[in-house]
Amino acid sequence: MSQTIEPADEDPSQPAGRLGVTLLTGFLGAGKTTLVNRLLARENGPRLAVVVNEFGDLGIDGDLVVGASERLVLLDGGCVCCTVRGDLAAALADLLAARERRLFGKRDFDGILIEASGLAAPGPIAQTLILDPNLAHKLYLESILCLVHGRNLPQQVAEFPEAAAQVAYADLLLLNHADQASTQELAETKRLLGELNALAEVHETRHAEIDPAVLESVQQRVRAPAPEPMQAAHVHASGVGSVSLASAMPLDLAALKLWLQFLASRRGHELFRIKGLVRCTGLSEAVVIQGMYEWLEIGPGTGPAPEESRLVLVGRHLDRAECARGWAAAGGRPQSCSSQAERL
Structure with missing residues (x-):
């Protein structure tokens, strides 16, 4: 579809x-x-x-x-x-x-x-x-x-x-x-x-x-975020850190929206930044994801869809396993889900 x-x-x-x-x-x-x-x-x-x-x-x-x-x-x-x-x-x-x-x-x-x-x-x-x-x-x-x-x-x-x-x-x-x-x-x-x-x-x-x-x-x-290589990062003792997700498989846009909207409403006070550039099933153009606090924007990019989808979340006390489950539910097959991050 x-x-x-x-x-x-x-x-x-x-x-x-x-x-x-x-x-x-x-x-x-x-x-x-x-x-x-x-x-x-x-x-x-x-x-x-x-x-x-x-x-x-x-x-x-x-x-x-x-x-x-x-x-x-x-x-x-x-x-x-x-x-x-x-x-x-x-x-x-x-x-x-x-x-x-x-x-x-x-x-x-x-x-x-x-x-x-x-x-x-x-x-x-x-x-x-x-x-x-x-x-x-x-x-x-x-x-x-x-x-x-x-x-x-x-x-x-x-x-x-x-x-x-x-x-x-x-x-x-x-x-x-x-x-x-x-x-x-x-x-x-x-x-x-x-x-x-x-x-x-x-x-x-x-x-x-x-x-x-x-x-x-x-x-x-x-x-205009673009996927570029990024050095690894780890969660600091303060609880502030980043979670990186990447997948070569296209994602389902509706499921991706549902998960991110749920995440923003439930954990928005701990989400400092969200940035992503993803490929979704049935779309030739890239989908750009940006968010901060409880604000979330998912919209069309200006270029073609990337071969690899990437999403980075920066915040406090982020649950990497929870993020991986949401990513997988949207169709992503995590090539990385850890404290390592990819520059967007």
Whole structure:
């Protein structure tokens, strides 16, 4: 029997005329403030609205401020700073309303950068962007960046579950302060990053310097996952890890949807990321799977179906045997079902 798959009416992972949002996370001392100020100072870069908990958190040079209100600060160079003050959805709604009223004039912005506090878990922030009905049709989550300290991350992960969650949610991991760590410390941090997130790209940085092309390439990869070789990862002592599934046999689309929807509804609070590129019976095109928290999107890809289907789940306390059973019920014949992961 042939199967069909229709694109969703509203895909939170795709632009569709909406403003892109980049979420910046990182534990205390990782260098987020330095990175944000570098992004604001870029010439010919996108004009950003930066959302922070409090204005003081950003450490903005006072000479850059050209106008301010209770919640909004206008910066020289075409950027806007917005303070959350406890309610992210309300802050974003106020920001968008001011933009629609053209209150920023020539300082209108092209995208939004949310700098999460050092102790913030990314999940609730991402959920707000994806599931809030007043925001989902105006914004989309473009990517999640996480800065980590090249020397301090192992201790932070051991003491704070938020540090592990920040790494696990990321699309791009910036290994900052690499010059302050020894070769052994850097190797240990990289190993830990691989354990916590088998999907993210890792780039070493010093003083939070990053090539803009790296950010752009990550955003493109988030929207168009492709199967590429990935190093093995193992479940960390914190319970955060990844499960990889691969099959050369085509899957049944209806059964695959049923299993993933059940998994998202039952274990969504522990599912940090889901990414897959699969071949389904009766379909010539690839099927792309993306998910985060309780949001799940299954839609047509832009290319032909792959010879081998791959699915990677990143989360906390994932049951590999349970995932294998669901994969098999959809027709997959696991070539791998372990703590090893394949890059999508």
